[in-house]
Amino acid sequence: MKSKFLCIFIAVLLVMSIAASVDAQVQDPERMVYATIGGPETLDPHWSYDSASGEIIFQVYDNLIAYDGESLEKFVPMLSTEVPSAENGLISEDGLTYTFPIRKEVKFHNGALLTPEDVEYSFERGMIFDRAGGPCWMLLEPLVGVGSIESLAAAQAGVENYTDMFADDQLKEEYKGVLTKVFTDFVDKSVEVDGDNVVFHLAQPYAPFLSILAHAGIWSSIINKSWAIEQGAWDGQADTWWNYHDPKNEEDPLYSITNGTGPFMLTRWIPEETTMLERFEDYWRGPAKLKEVVFLYINEWTTRKLMLQNGDADMVYVPVTNINEVKEMEGVEVIQGLPTLSNVVSSMPWNLNAEGNANLGSGKLDGEGIPPDFFSDIHVRKGFSYLFPYDIMIEKAQHGQAIRNPGPIPKGLLGYTDDPELFYKFDLEKAKEEFQQAWNGELWEKGCKFNIFYNEGNDVRKTACDMLSTYARIVNPKFELTPVGVQWSSYLKQFLAEQLPIYTIGWMADFPDPHNWAPTYLGSNGTYSAYYGKTYTEWAEENTDPLIDKALKSTDPDERASIYKELTQLAHDQAVALYLYQPIDHNVHRDWVKGWYYNAMIPGMGDGADFYALYKE
DSSP states (O other): OHHHHHHHHHHHHHHHHHHHHOOOOOOOOOOEEEEEOOOOSSSSSSTTTSSSHHHHOOOOOOOOOEEETOOSSEEESSBSSOOTTTTTTOOTTTTTEEEBBBBBSSSSSSSBBBBBHHHHHHHHHHHHHEEEEEEEHHHHHHTTTSOHHHHHHHOOOOOOOSSGEEEETTOOOGGGGHHHHHHIIIIIIHEEEETTTEEOOSSSTTHHHHHHTTTTGGGGOOOOOHHHHHHHSSSTTTTTTGSSSSOGGSTTSSSSOOOOOSSEEEEEETTEEEEEEEEOOOOTTOOOOOOEEEEEEEOOOOOOOOOOHTTSSSSSOOGGTTHHHHOOOOOOEEEEEEEEEEEEEEOSSSSOOOTTOOBBTTTSSSSSSSOOOOHHHHHHHHHHHHSSSSHHHHHSTTTEEEEEEESOOOOSSSTTTOOGGSSOOOOHHHHHHHHHGGGHHHHHOOEEEEEEEEEETOOHHHHHHHHHHHHHHOOOOOEEEEEEEEEEHHHHHHHHHHOOOOEEEEEESSSGGGGGTTHHHHHTTTTTTTOOOOOHHHHHHHHHHHHHHHHHHOOOOOHHHHHHHHHHHHHHTTTTTEEEEEEEEEEEETTTTOOOOOOOTTTTTGGGGOOGGGOOO
């Protein structure tokens, strides 16, 4: 039935397009149709950690503050009437207390009025929800000083693992008091209502805290407490929270329903087919110009292209490989050169898990494999750093729509440097020199054989692996690197098991601050670098962790910038990874679409939009 609905909907659009195909006209000035790929995974802000879900939640929910238009550094009030600062007294001198005056007479979509208690509930629910692999670490880290509620609970209970406190999925009676105190002593004390204000008490100074709260930070969306409880979400009690922690996606009570204060209300969601939004007439900033927004999830490029050409879609997702097909299309506007806050790297773990690991070949430096600590030799890492043809990759695979980074921090963020001395250059002679020094000359003499990885279906990353393989053979015919594409689930599993010798992966900003990048790629507990092996984590504990912590707690932008440049220098000197490219994005829409602006934090980046600002002319 669902598929039938979408087929009928598209068929109607295509029939309507016949008359418009010669000279496409605005078909409905109050309706915006966006044809893209890949629909939402969820509609719950505390579960969502993907851009497709974020694109919908962004339109439906509001946050306490928002980015000021295209700026990534300036904020404007949203559900808070002021943006806290030291100057207005809403941030304490020690940087540990943030006060937000909550706006009055704001309505949720069900008619309920926003209260400070709704704000408190939203953040406390996020912290106890903290689903595995989800976004709520960004609330826990500044407010409680931990990366997960489970690690905090286990530490308080004196057990090795959170699951040790449960039997048959039920909490053992002796741990109920401990887990209740986890909430009352940590979570509840971190967010409090004080009259018309909500006060956050941070566990540590946290420079990017406002960025984490800003609109586009989906995890910081404000939900209605009484409504959420009625749907079966957390009941707000201290002695029940563990029953609402880390639910399965489709068993989450807020998985497929919404009730925000945003400019649009959800009217229909058919996973992987369509999402429909309707204007909220009582929106506190005034009704949107658009009455309806329709998201259509159409994987076939030819169909999306035809819809754009005929005016049946106002905005479409266009892969970089197809961008030239729309540049000369009549009545279509193509905006290019949009800098993203994302990058793609090839990682080289210093120690690998050898147990059952076929990716290492023989597991020895004998020409038929590599030892598990192959990349612990800096000359190996530097050899591959000189081996990669960065500029050729950008020109051929990215069609020039990318730039280079010297380290983990993307251009556009505090601490980025374009010092030419920090960029590795494609130089086969230098690569040869480094490889000849590796492993006391044994590598050059005996050669190596191992697999290198990309996620299947990602042609750009496949090209990167092919290039590494090709140039490795050119520099030494005894170097045999075999590119292997695997499904994402298997890719992730092998990555977490520390079995991938070289693997290409990317990172997209959660918030526009270098702290979202330096720990990820360089910290001993980083999302990626924690899996580089014991040799690396011991090095990071001594060399990068202290700098990362110092930069996080500093309130001086100049000091922070200097520290992040120092971290980039360390990344270069140790050849920690191959920093391949930072993509440049684009947006494609009919020229009657007005009001579009680019902020790299809006979910979907170049293909995303703040539909409240859009109208059709």
